[in-house]
Amino acid sequence: MNSDVQKIFRRILALISSEIRFEESRKMLLRFYPVSDPSEIKRRQEYFKKLFELARKVDRIEGLEKPEFKLKRMSDRVLIVGREEYEKALSLGVCDVNVEGSYDLILGSVIKIDEISPEEVVPEVFLTELYNKRDSLREVSRIMELVGLESVTPEILMEVEGIKGHVETLKSIEYFEEFVYRKLDEVRKAIEDRIESERIVFEGKEILEILEKRSVFGEKIHEIEEMIEEEVRKAEKEIAERFGLFTEVFAKQGMPRVDENGLERARREVEKNAKLEFYLKCREILRRLKPLLPKLEEEYRLIFEIEMAKGIESLFGHHCFPEFAEGAISFVEGRNLFIENPQPVSYIIGEGKLNGFDSGERIVVLTGANSGGKTSLLNLIVQIQLLAQMGFPVPAKSAVTEIVSEVYFFGRKKAVYGAGAFETTLKNFTKALVGEGKKLILVDEFEAVTEPGAAIKMLSILLKIAHERGFYVVVVSHMAENLSLDFARVDGIEARGLDENLELIVDRQPKFGIIGKSTPELIVERIYRMSKGEGRKILERVLHAFRKR
Secondary structure, rough: HHHHHHHHHHHHHHHHHHHOHHHHHHHHHOOOOOOOOOOHHHHHHHHHHHHHHHOOOOOOOOOOOOOOOOOOOOOOOOEEOHHOOOOOOOOOOOEEEOOOOOOOOOOOOOOOOOOOHHHHHHHHHHHHHHHHHHHHHHHHHHHHHOOOOOOOHHHHHHHHHHHHHHHHHHHOOOOOHHHHHHHHHHHHHHHHHHHHHHHOOHHHHHHHHHOOOOOOHHHHHHHHHHHHHHHHHHHHHHHHHHOOOOOEEEEOOOOOOOOOOHHHHHHHHHHHEEEHHHHHHHHHHHHHHHHHHHHHHHHHHHHHHHHHHHHHHHHHHOEEEEEEEOOOEEEEEEEOOOOOOOOOEEEEEEOOOOOEEEEEOOOOEEEEOOOEEEEEEHHHHHOOOHHHHHOEEEEOOOEOOOOOOEEEEEEEOOOOOOHHHHHHHHHHHHHOOOOOOOOEEEOOOOOHHOOOOOOOOHHHHHHHHHHHHHOOEEEEOOHHHHOOOOEEEEEEEEEEOOOOOOOEEEEEEEEOOOOOHHHHHHHHHHHHHOOHHHHOOOOOOOOHHHHHH
């Protein structure tokens, strides 16, 4: 592919990508670079045919997010291994690693693992991601059911629900201190209410005893202390039920208050226990789910492929898978992907029959009206050839093409006239003709880079060389009448005339073996019919000169 063909290839991919919502599906397009291996193209065609069958069963794909198990370093654990396993453990990069025997005394929780792997060391990473992607897993389950295939997602969804309580506990730890202070307020309010409701009072005799012995006062204080103790125990029980750890966080001398040191110790202990229980639960579940993860990966890949297929069909509309045969490149009702609502065009290069026309030439000169669709036809030919050799369907009713080893397209450049432009064009065209093999060469107005006389001579010999080597060539030119090539066919895109508003009527379907009617003649006619006086007489003579040819 030369640069112009590569631009068309990238534009095709960009158009398909614009119809696809998921980046994973867009990346899949890059797997389908054009190839020349017939068996590989056939394999791709069968792949897409099956994929399109599945895609048509799926109404939509929404909220699809593939779980990404991104490992991260955990500072709350250390992995202790033998010397022979140290490098492997260190390469995981998920926590600190030490060698057995480095410590005489190990305090805290010691947990044995089955193997040195991320799944055993940081199972929370896997379970948390699956838990957070439950909606996506449900969408996978729905789509797999639509296409009639079994899915592992129902089992995975059922298992990951097992960490729900642990997730909620870990989240609630962030509010541990707030929860304790809220309980403190409730305790104080409860004590005040009880004292108010019980109306602790002293009788006259008791007042005398207080003054003499102070024993009655002590009994009443004891009653209040028991009341405070009861309310505090009730609050600490609620904290234990909420966070799974019984701890004393209230100082009970006088009205209860929070013991700040005790609160910090309790928070650390609650967090440690919650993380330990979460780790153990995640590891337990992941050991059951691990064999299912490769299948889950396959299911996501299939759905991303289905999205890719839906994007292709959305862009192409009606399409077909081309047949491959030697001797011709042809298609019926092809539609240019780069044009909105294009007129379908049928065309053939090489040997064969198309719409009743018998073709035998591989060299074609395409003529006709300016803005009549000649460049668009060259683009369409490239599009269909590239898509065919990508293994894709093509935007046509039917197509038969030969697999080629190289495709060249020399588009018409703006402001190209001059020695430098001529030299570049000639070098590139010559390069395309060098070597053997099967080639498709498309040239848009070769004569635009030099004088018409020189262009005719060079184009004649270059096309002769291409003919001798059996290449397929289509050249857009306004000099067909001056090219005397018995091996080439001349086709024309005609402007049929002017409508009632004096606008050009162009039939973009080329007529085989016929030079296309020139647009300048019709433009002269339009100006002539709109003119008056002396100017009209001058234009009449110009128009007569055109028609006299």
